[in-house]
Amino acid sequence: MAISQYRLVFKHIDSPGYTRDIACYQKHGGYEMLKKGLAMGPAGIRDEVKKSQLRGRGGAGFPTGTKWSFIDPAKVTKPIYLICNADESEPGTFKDRQIIYKDPHQLIEGMILSCFANGVKLAYLYIRCEFTEGWKILETALAEAKAAGFLGKNILKSGYDLEIYVHRGAGAYICGEETGLIESLEGKRAYPRIKPPYFPAVLGLYMCPTIVNNVETLCNVKHIVEMGGDAYAKIGRPNNTGTRLLCVSGDVVRPGYYEFPCGALTLGQLIYDVCGGIRNGRKLKAVIPGGSSAKVLRAGETYKMKAKDIHGNMVDRDVKLEDLPMDFDSLAAAGSMAGSGGVIVMDDTRDMVECLANISTFYAHESCGQCTPCREGVLWLKKILARIADGHGKDEDPTLLKDVADRIAGRTICAFGEAASWPVQSFLGKFKEEFQLRIRRNGTAAKTDTVSLTH
Amino acid sequence: MSIPLHAGTENCVGPEKGEITPAFEKQSDELVSRYPVSKRSAVLPLLHLWQETFGYIGPRGVEWIAKKLSLQEIQVLELVTFYPWFRQKPYGKFHFRVCRTLPCALGGAGKTFAALQKLMNLKSDGHEGAMVSEDGRFSLEYSECLASCGTAPVVLRNDEFYEKVDEKRASDLVTGCR
Ligand SMILES: Cc1cc2nc3c(=O)[nH]c(=O)nc-3n(C[C@H](O)[C@H](O)[C@H](O)COP(=O)(O)O)c2cc1C
């Protein structure tokens, strides 16, 4: 059974003949929504975004309308800033890249609308520096938009002024965390800020109210202006509205990026129908459903979930892994998260010790080093996993790993602490026997290890 | 166009020598002008410009940028040591970054890295950071997820992305260096 995609944000991505220049974008209706939005006024756009129930696509799934409502442009006396988070660095995620490289004006239009809605006159687009070409594409697209009167002074004679500049990161994952990003944009080390305040909306860039939104989130704003918040909210499921960009990588036949209404398809449909199943005729072993920080799910698991029965009553139901709807609430109910939409699939030949050692090496490399539990703990997680993978594990290592991970989460400045602990806790919780087996086979196991790459 | 579309590594004049040209000054000023509230924000852009022009960031770069932005030198240097993209020694003319994170590892990144290392005849000195060939032609290091996981394994050669780089393609990439 083929499930067809619903392409809203990805509508033009990879369609034959579609180019990233402004002429092509305008031929396909580009910047018409800017005109509509300017006529709706800031409050009009904010109302529609609220009605749409759009949730942020950067990882946490926080409602965008609510985030925006923390700032009342009419009352704030300081400047208000908006930052587009194009740092895209959560392992397994490669959706924002498609937009930046192939349809940059969609992002820019969404960004201008969002800036207008929130009284923003200066905005930055923070892009990871490895996207060198993407950066040049955005510079060109911004210059085109400016030349056409969609940016700069007195946009389309509305009296509204806006400047957007691109700012390049420099290879640090922690710049994706919004307060780390802000510090980085201020020209400092990307040390995430101590909370509270919980939102940069209170104190952000240059200690002014600041909105940070993901690339995909900002693109959706354009579509909300186009179809209206209520119509947008009809796509997907209640509280999980709109479409979701899903990136599938790992051991499937057809890895790639896809767009579906939120929750419209199950994890099983995604893996088997959309991505052609597990490659080389193998079987599914494990899947990480929302970027490498998300807790791993094991093939064969079932989850208790609330669902409506045929009479409309809420009942507890057992849901198999394959039947999990790909939306925020279902994946959270399964003990994991929809996160950034990066789905990493592992087949039954994969060694879970090696996979986890690989993931923990990432976190050990990327900790910003501010908090002791994170800086020291994450490094120990990596060291212990590396020694198990190398065939020098100790019997007490699985317990030690869990102990260290449990002592990081909840004791740090930013959510990186959790992001690094969750994989360890979930892999150990679900595949403990593999860790013990590997330790029992000490000295023989390391020869085929091409996955840990703990170097 | 007034935008500083810097040509990237191919214009690099190497070991932190070379003049500070009027064009370089102009590009720097343009970058600083993008941060009307705080010119300190221009540190990263200037570090990028310096590294792309002079190959790496040594004491001269730190001093020049600090002066330009009225900062203490340590405020510049602490960024060079924090952000993995910046380097304090020259790398090869062709610098390779192989993604090592899980999706790429599942796709065979380890083999790709080993193949490149062999082709470039590089030995690890046990230190962190890139391995550089003696003739200064090649350098190689692992990098973390490059946001292209659907086409693993992924390699960056200077600024260019290469996808699905198996051992065969790795060899093509090395021989294709001119
Ligand atoms: C360690 C860490 C890394 C993150 N990386 C990213 C990222 O690469 N891209 C992104 O959009 N959000 C990332 N986030 C989430 C941001 O902090 C922020 O919540 C998001 O950009 C808000 O945008 P949204 O409301 O549109 O989702 C990260 C968060 C954490 C804790």
Ligand code: SF4
């Ligand atoms: S939790 Fe880790 S990454 Fe976050 S601020 Fe602390 S040390 Fe830095």
Ligand code: FES
């Ligand atoms: S894991 Fe290599 S590009 Fe993401």
